[in-house]
Amino acid sequence: MRNEKMDNNKDTSNSQSINNNNDLDKSHVSWKPGTMIYPLPAVLISCGNNETEYNLLTVSWVGTICTNPPMCYISIRPERHSYEIIKENREFVINLTNEDMAYATDWCGVKSGKDFNKFTEMKLTPAKSELISVPIIKESPLSIECRVKEIVKLGSHDMFIADVVNVQADSRYINLKTGEFKLSEANLIAYSHGHYYKLGEEIGKFGWSVKKKK
Numbered sequence: 716m717r718n719e720k721m722d723n724n725k726d727t728s729n730s731q732s733i734n735n736n737n738d739l740d741k742s743h744v745s746w747k748p749g750t751m752i753y754p755l756p757a758v759l760i761s762c763g764n765n766e767t768e769y770n771l772l773t774v775s776w777v778g779t780i781c782t783n784p785p786m787c788y789i790s791i792r793p794e795r796h797s798y799e800i801i802k803e804n805r806e807f808v809i810n811l812t813n814e815d816m817a818y819a820t821d822w823c824g825v826k827s828g829k830d831f832n833k834f835t836e837m838k839l840t841p842a843k844s845e846l847i848s849v850p851i852i853k854e855s856p857l858s859i860e861c862r863v864k865e866i867v868k869l870g871s872h873d874m875f876i877a878d879v880v881n882v883q884a885d886s887r888y889i890n891l892k893t894g895e896f897k898l899s900e901a902n903l904i905a906y907s908h909g910h911y912y913k914l915g916e917e918i919g920k921f922g923w924s925v926k927k928k929k
């Protein structure tokens with residue numbers, strides 16, 4: 716019988732088998748269709764609109780889908796404890812994760828809120844959101860308050876399409892003079908093919924490829 720950890724891993728660590736042995740001779744091989752876009756974020760989603768209901772789950776199927784109005788999505792399997800909570804309240808928070816939160820990020824992705832109070836177990840602090848009743852994680856460098864607009868049934872996962880209604884940023888990363896948010900100093904983590912990574916060295920910035928050399 717598969718355990719929960721294996722199921723989670725199956726979602727985000729796609730092992731592949733080569734379709735055909737002849738493929739081995741080629742410079743590229745064909746794999747069966749799969750979800751192979753890496754690296755991914757591994758964020759902590761908070762949910763629940765009262766203390767007894769508060770929960771956290773780790774999600775990698777998360778992304779931005781529109782700039783204006785600002786919109787995001789998360790995809791969740793209906794069997795997750797958090798699924799009904801989010802479906803019922805139609806609110807959630809996307810909390811970005813950093814190195815200090817890496818252990819909790821993995822743990823909240825293999826344990827269920829059915830069995831644990833994950834905030835307490837991971838010593839994370841629920842703090843007030845500005846516009847919704849779901850708490851942010853105080854330790855997160857950036858928390859995105861979302862209100863669900865639409866739930867799309869896709870198959871294994873349902874996609875929660877949401878409006879971003881507010882963003883809370885840890886002021887430690889804000890340059891008070893310029894107002895610039897230095898997320899690069901937050902030690903954010905990424906998830907790739909079943910492994911967690913710290914972000915590496917900067918290798919360029921937006922538009923540098925076309926910038927005229929002096």
Ligand SMILES: Cc1cc2nc3c(=O)[nH]c(=O)nc-3n(C[C@H](O)[C@H](O)[C@H](O)COP(=O)(O)O)c2cc1C
Nearest residue numbers: 772773774775776791792795796797824826827828
């Ligand atoms: C790195 C990582 C990414 C995950 N991504 C997703 C995801 O995108 N969607 C999902 O439904 N579950 C995902 N999971 C699994 C859930 O976080 C996990 O089943 C969790 O225990 C659910 O908690 P809950 O039962 O308290 O809701 C992921 C787990 C890990 C470790």
